[in-house]
Amino acid sequence: MPRVVVFDEFGGPDVLHVVEDPVVEPEPGEVRVRIEAFAVNPLDEMVRSGAGFVPVPLPHARLGIEGTGVVDALGPGTTGLRVGEPVILAAVPDAHVTGSYAEYTTLPASQVIARPAGLGIPEAAAVWVGYSTAYGALVEKAGMRPGDHVLITAASGAVGRAAMSIARYIGAVPLALTRHTGKKDELLAAGAAAVVATDRMDVVESVRDLTAGTGADIVLDMVGGPGQQQLLEAARPGGTLITAGFLDPRPAPSPEDTTLKTFRYRGFDHTLDAVVVQRMAAFLNAGVRLGALRPAIDEVFTLDNVVEAHRHLEKGVHAGKIVVTVRPRR
Missing domain, CATH: 3.90.180.10 (Medium-chain alcohol dehydrogenases, catalytic domain)
Structure with a gap:
């Protein structure tokens, strides 16, 4: 059997x-x-x-x-x-x-x-969760557009890497957030336009510097928890925060900026919707064919x-x- x-x-x-x-x-x-x-x-x-x-x-x-x-x-x-x-x-x-x-x-x-x-078979086994989650959160939920500065936490993870690739593919600017300076070269090679390493850099100050003082248009948070406060401060007024991860189970702060759009995203929000799945599949097929994803x-x-x-x-x-x-x- x-x-x-x-x-x-x-x-x-x-x-x-x-x-x-x-x-x-x-x-x-x-x-x-x-x-x-x-x-x-x-x-x-x-x-x-x-x-x-x-x-x-x-x-x-x-x-x-x-x-x-x-x-x-x-x-x-x-x-x-x-x-x-x-x-x-x-x-x-x-x-x-x-x-x-x-x-x-x-x-x-x-x-x-x-x-x-x-x-290949190993790639096909590993592609869907990361890319469908990143696509669903950034494109379907946040409406990511060319030129948007997108701050991505846990950037070295599967969803983080997928998010950087998708942002690049669309023409947005992926900013990778990591805890370790030693991952900088790896993340740049994976598609980040810039890397913010929290062991040596201040998140809010660094993001402001990288966005000419305006802040990130979209923040994709794969971690959650109290550290989300810095992400809220790094987002521009009227920007978008999407929480799609659960690495830190502690409560996250409530945003004080009432203009900030916030979403809680789960993959099944879209992967059980046949219409959205077809859009995801078409996007993935095109990206794979062009070598971008x-x-x-x-x-x-x-x-x-x-x-x-x-x-x-x-x-x-x-x-x-x-x-x-x-x-x-x-």
């Missing part, structure tokens, strides 16, 4: 183990995907440790909100896809049941998109080494996405 990664209790990486489960036949409107690779995301770590935002029933819970593979079977009446077609999982809202950490998953056909030509891969593991992949994630030293490849047994 096919293999799937599950956990029966919350805890560290060692709670993950590989078991065998029967394949699930797709119902009308569903598709079964043979997974070729999946990416490991911070949300997976949170869910595995018991710190997720929604209850996860145990035992035998699955993980995985991102992956790529080929269509293995179609449910009755399912159209728009063909068996053998390479696809990307666009949404896995019930990951504890249908997560991508497996050889096969079955989900609604509306939750997969065609894999962009030109992406491509995810950075840090390290690739195999399914048997999924525990090591999670240990690597917890170290916090990765520069790019962590990917796990899946090769079904014959």
Whole structure:
């Protein structure tokens, strides 16, 4: 039988183990995907440790909100896809049941998109969450335009890197925020127009200097917490703050500037909307075709080494996405 990664209790990486489960036949409107690779995301770590935002029933819970593979079977009446077609999982809202950490998953056909030509399997596994989140937050929510100065926190992470690429692609000016000066060259190479390193620089003063005194038009905050106060001060009056991350669970301050537009963004705001997903897919396809959008891969593991992949994630030293490849047994 096919293999799937599950956990029966919350805890560290060692709670993950590989078991065998029967394949699930797709119902009308569903598709079964043979997974070729999946990416490991911070949300997976949170869910595995018991710190997720929604209850996860145990035992035998699955993980995985991102992956790529080929269509293995179609449910009755399912159209728009063909068996053998390479696809990307666009949404896995019930990951504890249908997560991508497996050889096969079955989900609604509306939750997969065609894999962009030109992406290898590890890249395809790692592209969607980062780029769809950055695109949804910056383009769909904030209405980012050419010339906008965009301040991006946690810039070395997957969403941060995607946000810099998308800003560059549109003609905006990405300003990367990091805690470590040593990451400056890496972030400049990844597309930042300038880097603000908080271990040596004042955030507000630096952003003012980089924007001729006006402040950032858009702030994309992937961290949250009390440090958001500096981001509020670094934004221009009438600008936009989007909070899309949860790295700091402490309460964030309320903005004193009533002209500042603030949004709380979650990926499922858009990835469950078929119309927006098609816009995202078209944008991604064009960017990949032109070479402007491509995810950075840090390290690739195999399914048997999924525990090591999670240990690597917890170290916090990765520069790019962590990917796990899946090769079904014959």
